[in-house]
Amino acid sequence: MQTITADTIAGAMTYQEYKDLADRLFAQGKTTGENQSQAYIDYTRIAIQRMRKWDKIAKVSERMVEKVKKLPPQIWLIITEAWCGDAGQNIPYIYKLAEFNPNIQVRLILRDENLDIMDAHLTNGARSIPKLVALSPGLQREFFTWGPKPQYLIEKQKAFKNNPDGKSFQEYIEEVHFWYAKDKNQTLEKEMEACFENAFGI
Template sequence: MESLSHPVTPAIFEKGFPYPEFVAFTEKLVSENRTTGANQSEAYLDYTRMCLQRMHRWDKTAKVSLAMQELIESIQQPQRWLVITEAWCGDGSQSIPFLAKLADLNPKIQLRIILRDENPAVMDAYETNGARSIPKLVAFSGDLRCELFTWGPKPHYLMERYKEYRHDSKGLSYQEFLEEVYLWYARNKNKDLEVELFPLIQSSLIQ
């Protein structure tokens, strides 16, 4: 694959959290009644507590299909998966546990998590429609020289639903809209996420 210019250095990748350490870090934040980033409002503290609960729940309940498991296990060359997020990110807490389960299926995949606001140069390289939306997954070759694929910040259905809501809320408060989003995640059980990731991962195997 063609080498690409990007700001992710080995040092940036290695300083990232492995997923279990990110969960432990979030637990510590919650115990200290704080979160990541500059916004330490009660709302963001509540988001962080909810995110921790969701990660714990998905750790127990998320399932990977047999087809996806076989695809992941077929990866022969090392890959590094970098996730950009924050502890208060609701979409991150819904998707990152599943990404971690995928990475755990093959020792050739290294997954690390970095914080958006502590890595502005990285985040600015992976904006979505001009916005610093998270979470964002960026997959690289093992030597970080080649970018393999990106995904995020949320499944396509929700991307479209957010656009619809911003255009016309139809009387829904933002909190009511968020409840709709949370319910969708719970019912979807990462199926859309897996469907979207499958061809991306498959394309990374083409030599």
């Protein structure tokens, strides 16, 4: 928690700046982070496409809009990288959610440039992204965290790693993204609602 400072927030990107960075790097045949392989550049292209799609079609339920409007002022700091498939699927909805409350400030930082912050917010010991950290405006309190993906997919990933059962990694990834397309952020919405309930009783 002490790793996140006022300088962290001041130097963080807006969602638009993050998207612009991803677009700019991809146009140069690059991506964010240390891994500049062709595979990661391809992942970046797909993540950019998914962000554009969800920016257009992601829907927030009326029930959730009312809950978000009741939230106290806070900063939503998202740890991410442009190549991250789960980031492409989840960040657009999180940002759309925050837009309903002018007292929520969304900022994004890159994982590989902020490993001290990442290492304070591991998932099952791994530097999994995206990770959302909700903070009080003065950074004295961490209200809640979410990420790197809906719990169903965390369990699915764990099961695949333990026993692929003849399935290739590519087949597994395709199943994950098919699930995202079918789920339409509904599970993410429920999990965010649970975060609000636990942190604020809302």
